[in-house]
Amino acid sequence: MTRDKQHNPAGSIPQEGMAEFVRLLTANQSQIYAYIMSLVGNCADADDVLQETTAMMWEKFGEFKPGTDFISWGGAIAYYKVREFRRNHREKFHFDDEVLDILSRDARNELRDANTYLSKLHDCMKKLKASDYQLVRLRYYSGASIHEISRRFNKTARTVYYQIAKIHGLLMRCIERSVSSEDRV
Structure with missing residues (x-):
């Protein structure tokens, strides 16, 4: 094995690809972890699965299409790593793969909704007065x-508490308007 492949398991990914992987993973790792946690139920197991998932994501990063949904891509890999983890630790899990599929689907929907609301929050934050921001x-x-x-x-x-409560109200109404106008489209 060449020195390059030892330090770059994805083989053909150039240095800038490594930087892009790190950037995307850093921005989205907590959401992928939350998804894994919802499927395995405890932090130690979620940490183990996340480590395996991250390693596999790096190995397969050459297959990731820039501009597509990194969280969905990573979530799909995480799903298979959770299934593998469950097979190797059957004694810990008291539900079958069908239940896992339902939990996975629900968790992906929650994650997608959270991403939508977070995006709307960022848009609404830009509309705040400078002092409120x-x-x-x-x-x-x-x-x-x-x-x-x-x-x-x-x-x-x-006074500060009331200001923050007022800003919360403004942001919530802005997000709700934004989401409801998107639903009508």
């Missing part, structure tokens, strides 16, 4: 507490 970023992206934000802006915690 900054408040949301501080609270949810930076993890600042209500008290930290209130000190930073010299406002009471109650």
